[in-house]
Amino acid sequence: MINKIEVKSVLNKQKYVDDWFLSGYSINPYSGCSFNCVYCYTRGSKYGEHQVPGLAVKINAPEVLVKQLKNRARKREYGFIAFGSATDPYLPMEKDLKLTRELLMIILRFHFPVNLLTRSPLILRDLDILKKIGEKAILPPDLKGKMDTGVVLSFSFSTTDEDLARIFEPSAPSPQERLETMKKCKEEGFRVGAICMPLLPFLSDSEEHLDEMIKKVKKYDADFLMASGLTLFGEGPYDCKTRYYKVLEEHFPELVPKTKTIFGNSFAPSRKYQQELHQRIIRLSRKHNIRNKIY
Template identity: 35%
Template structure:
């Protein structure tokens, strides 16, 4: 890893990334794409050393409370977070100024910070978003090798729910000829139901490939799924969107099953929920 001084930390939509790059090693990661113009090796994590002070200054200046989001490009709970604790420090700043938070991760390390998340949630709103791709831990270790398997993520979702923290799952990506099966989709949705997940975000049954992440993905296909790369090239050529041949049936199954379990599955509704700041009555009584 290496350290840089950032000029700003919050985007116009109140999103932030404390780190740049990732060590999870997911074979499909879009953040590897050249369009993001990363000027260092993807696994040589760029740490924004002044991120916490920048965040504090930004929140001090805000006239209205809102949700602060993190994890869109780099997982806030990579292994180096155990040592650096930038995410924990950022959560403490968010709590200090009474903002809400939502974060996206694949790691059960989020449970380390459940104390702060609960305090944020008592005043505003804290939502943890967890990515799930496969119900099979063995397959998970192949396609997402350096992060905890699905079973541990689901256990984390259950523990968060028990502490009153809402959760949302990203069912993404679904890799053609790998995890695009009816049994996998059904089991992942069942796991979400068992964990009392509020909603599941799904943009389709497939993945996206572009320069940078396509080459890395194909290299991993050659290693773990021999001959599958040729099938991809023949079917998809250089397409950005790479849908499963079973997409229509799987999407119908997805929406049907989510309805049956009473889970949100309209992306617009879920994003609206994630963006809505909620000030709890217990905080209002302080003033």
């Protein structure tokens, strides 16, 4: 069942501009996600505390966004909008509802730049609007001269292995679909990249797996790759920490103690693990000649 909700705000102003995604704002047209990724950080975290159970569409988002962007544009507070930072903007229901498309048309009207994060080939439907946004967007002062477009298209992966993806991202488009969609977007002239977040400990974070993953996204014309480790929140039955360990126990029981060791009592892996993972990512990215930032 899809809930219909009304919101007072749809454009979220961030405290700081995100160094990775360049965004000063974020938009999520939908609440909840039908892709059902086991590790989703909006489950059992501060991001998910106030979500409506199940899927929800923000039915008044267009009229709210007009008011908010009109105000920001009047003050010339331009900045990249991270589109789909918490929920994919191209869930299957978007095909009929066209809410994301409507919001992109409003963004075009007010000349804001966009970094759109998705797993779905449905993004191809909206390349016409995204091209216009890229041409007409007003970049924030700190990015002028550094960026030649107002649109970045980022494709999300935790792995490029089809079998692993079916376990941890059971209802999402396959990694191969995402790779092919990314390549098509690149062929249309967009700046595209792979967001490998989260990498799964002892599954998609190894030297061999990462090497293959980075080699593959480079082959499919990614301009950049950004990657980081897994975070696990919550102790409830539907929280991502609980769900992740349940799936791990079912498919890779030998990895449960190893994974718990690197997390300890924290929601994030140990500093040592994160440092080693970061060094591995940098080294392999250099090997395959792909940068680790958007520009």
